[in-house]
Amino acid sequence: MNIFVFVKKVPDTESKIRIDHEAKCIIEEGLSFVINPYDEIAIEEALRLKEAGEATVTAFSLGSDESIPILKKALAMGADEAVLLKEDLAESYDGLRTARIFVQALKTKYSDYNLLLFGKQSVGADNSQVPSMVAELLGLPQVNVVTKLEIDGNTGSAYREIEGAVEKVSFSLPAIISAQKGLNEPRYETLKGIMAAKRKDIPVVEVQELGFDGDELTSQLELIKMESPPPREAGKVIEEDPDVAAKKIVEYLREEAKAL
Amino acid sequence: MFLVFLEIRDGKIKKSSLEALSEAKRRADEMSMDVAAAIAGHNIEALAGEAFCYGASKVFVLENTLLSHYSPSGFAFALKSLIDEVNPTVILFSATAMGKDLAPRLAASLGVSLATDCIKMTANGGKLEVVRPIYAGKAFATFSFKSSPQMVSLRPNVFPLIDPLDTQGETVKKDVVLAEDNVRDQVVELLKAEGVALDVTEAEIVVSGGRGMKGPENFDLLRDLTSILPHSAVGASRSAVDAGWIDHQHQVGQTGKTVSPNIYLAFGVSGAIQHLAGMSSSKVIVAVNKDPEAPIFRVADFGVIGDLFQVIPPLKEELKKLLAE
Ligand SMILES: Cc1cc2nc3c(=O)[nH]c(=O)nc-3n(C[C@H](O)[C@H](O)[C@H](O)COP(=O)(O)OP(=O)(O)OC[C@H]3O[C@@H](n4cnc5c(N)ncnc54)[C@H](O)[C@@H]3O)c2cc1C
Numbered sequence: 001m002n003i004f005v006f007v008k009k010v011p012d013t014e015s016k017i018r019i020d021h022e023a024k025c026i027i028e029e030g031l032s033f034v035i036n037p038y039d040e041i042a043i044e045e046a047l048r049l050k051e052a053g054e055a056t057v058t059a060f061s062l063g064s065d066e067s068i069p070i071l072k073k074a075l076a077m078g079a080d081e082a083v084l085l086k087e088d089l090a091e092s093y094d095g096l097r098t099a100r101i102f103v104q105a106l107k108t109k110y111s112d113y114n115l116l117l118f119g120k121q122s123v124g125a126d127n128s129q130v131p132s133m134v135a136e137l138l139g140l141p142q143v144n145v146v147t148k149l150e151i152d153g154n155t156g157s158a159y160r161e162i163e164g165a166v167e168k169v170s171f172s173l174p175a176i177i178s179a180q181k182g183l184n185e186p187r188y189e190t191l192k193g194i195m196a197a198k199r200k201d202i203p204v205v206e207v208q209e210l211g212f213d214g215d216e217l218t219s220q221l222e223l224i225k226m227e228s229p230p231p232r233e234a235g236k237v238i239e240e241d242p243d244v245a246a247k248k249i250v251e252y253l254r255e256e257a258k259a260l
Numbered sequence: 261m262f263l264v265f266l267e268i269r270d271g272k273i274k275k276s277s278l279e280a281l282s283e284a285k286r287r288a289d290e291m292s293m294d295v296a297a298a299i300a301g302h303n304i305e306a307l308a309g310e311a312f313c314y315g316a317s318k319v320f321v322l323e324n325t326l327l328s329h330y331s332p333s334g335f336a337f338a339l340k341s342l343i344d345e346v347n348p349t350v351i352l353f354s355a356t357a358m359g360k361d362l363a364p365r366l367a368a369s370l371g372v373s374l375a376t377d378c379i380k381m382t383a384n385g386g387k388l389e390v391v392r393p394i395y396a397g398k399a400f401a402t403f404s405f406k407s408s409p410q411m412v413s414l415r416p417n418v419f420p421l422i423d424p425l426d427t428q429g430e431t432v433k434k435d436v437v438l439a440e441d442n443v444r445d446q447v448v449e450l451l452k453a454e455g456v457a458l459d460v461t462e463a464e465i466v467v468s469g470g471r472g473m474k475g476p477e478n479f480d481l482l483r484d485l486t487s488i489l490p491h492s493a494v495g496a497s498r499s500a501v502d503a504g505w506i507d508h509q510h511q512v513g514q515t516g517k518t519v520s521p522n523i524y525l526a527f528g529v530s531g532a533i534q535h536l537a538g539m540s541s542s543k544v545i546v547a548v549n550k551d552p553e554a555p556i557f558r559v560a561d562f563g564v565i566g567d568l569f570q571v572i573p574p575l576k577e578e579l580k581k582l583l584a585e
Binding site for chain 2: 011015016019026038095097099124125126129134135136140144157159160162164172181182218220222225227232238239240245246247
């Protein structure tokens with residue numbers, strides 16, 4: 001079985017995000033970047049499937065050379081191969097554009113796959129778009145926000161989280177799955193894995209050379225501006241007897257906030 | 261035309277879909293456009309009435325037995341055939357679990373871009389501008405569309421419902437031609453999570469607990485509060501979830517759920533940046549924490565420095581009194 005996992009470099013969730021208003025982008029200087037936490041879960045799932053049977057796991061990332069550490073991380077966890085789809089452009093926040101690049105790479109160069117794994121969203125663009133879009137463009141079944149996955153030969157079942165319930169979905173391979181927290185607990189890299197990843201070559205595929213026509217890669221979303229959210233002002237803080245405090249909370253909610 | 265997809269759960273149109281329909285009505289009036297709604301399923305025609313109350317003048321009923329259970333491929337296929345026929349200018353979804361699953365699949369089939377989980381929508385001439393939180397709400401980005409139709413999903417609990425109208429409209433039934441092969445990822449079973457009546461993303465009041473709750477049994481104190489408060493649900497910090505005190509579907513934050521309830525009550529939650537990312541768009545935040553330096557107080561509208569175990573019992577009594585009135 002050939003499993004492809006798609007991984008993205010994102011700012012550490014601890015990050016304070018600063019904005020360059022002129023350039024309409026975030027200021028990357030001073031940020032530390034990590035592998036998207038949901039993508040890490042996707043890699044772990046691929047590795048578990050590999051350990052349970054025969055499989056090759058390949059990690060793909062779209063980005064500049066700065067995404068190489070993310071691919072090295074995937075290799076260090078245990079992925080067999082990694083490929084950089086290289087492009088030096090800033091984030092477009094347009095999921096369709098990213099999906100088209102993946103699909104073109106899959107169709108023209110990497111058409112031998114059984115399972116495509118993603119994170120349910122990148123913590124950053126927060127789009128939740130790419131897995132479903134790739135599924136549609138390739139005509140494949142999709143299950144997003146998956147907390148349990150069972151693969152049996154050429155078919156599978158996945159459990160996906162929805163509001164207050166879980167849906168069980170059956171599908172046949174090849175298929176697209178996106179990982180949610182709870183699917184597994186990602187492993188740490190071993191020292192041996194890190195050393196092996198260091199030595200491993202990461203092939204680079206230039207996005208420009210995937211054979212796109214003129215404006216196919218133009219983002220269809222126009223970014224008008226980027227701003228910090230309106231700051232939330234700290235309100236009243238009291239320190240009183242519990243009975244009094246409880247009364248004051250209710251009073252506040254009813255009289256001032258008019259929320260009850 | 262604005263076309264709004266309405267999601268059906270438990271035989272009813274979801275409230276967040278009606279929110280999207282209400283917002284469509286507001287914007288469409290400004291832009292002198294019509295509002296239509298689409299529902300998909302089997303034997304669902306009777307649900308059209310509610311859509312008229314919330315602003316639709318026409319409801320397309322996409323009918324096929326294969327649509328009686330949700331599948332993103334089948335639903336996207338059915339919607340695409342409708343859209344090819346009626347050519348809407350704007351397509352709206354609610355950014356629910358289904359909306360986030362289905363809208364991008366449909367967008368790809370139409371070859372258009374999509375703005376997910378928007379919190380504001382304005383009409384600028386004939387075009388829409390939408391605001392979406394990125395980096396878990398640490399930045400807001402405003403977009404317009406170069407592709408058409410303009411496709412948007414709206415965050416639940418953000419857009420108010422309009423006052424129900426007393427009008428009727430036109431129901432247009434479409435028998436969708438659908439082959440088994442168009443339905444490739446169908447839901448075969450729905451498992452209800454135990455003890456979850458309302459999801460945190462849909463609740464109007466969220467009562468959250470963090471590591472300060474000290475153990476799983478104490479989450480009953482919060483469940484008690486939700487049993488008194490209308491339309492409420494229990495939330496949690498990641499620490500509480502990771503400790504195994506409560507299921508991760510309750511987790512609020514950057515790697516949990518983003519909520520925007522009317523009231524967010526935080527007990528024993530320190531207010532780490534990842535937690536704030538998921539709840540700072542709540543309308544009113546109340547925090548109880550024994551540490552006066554806890555960062556949650558920097559975003560709380562009303563804070564109580566104190567022991568949550570001493571504050572919750574009298575709070576419960578006060579709420580009971582108030583809500584009995
Ligand atoms: C990649 C990543 C993603 C993350 N995503 C999330 C996320 O989605 N959601 C999230 O919540 N966190 C997330 N975190 C974790 C986050 O950094 C914090 O560790 C977590 O939010 C802390 O949870 P807490 O506030 O419950 O616990 P603590 O920080 O330990 O705070 C407990 C609080 O309880 C108070 N307290 C204790 N006893 C009492 C009492 N008797 N009465 C009143 N107050 C009391 C204390 O004063 C303290 O402020 C993430 C972290 C990482 C690295």
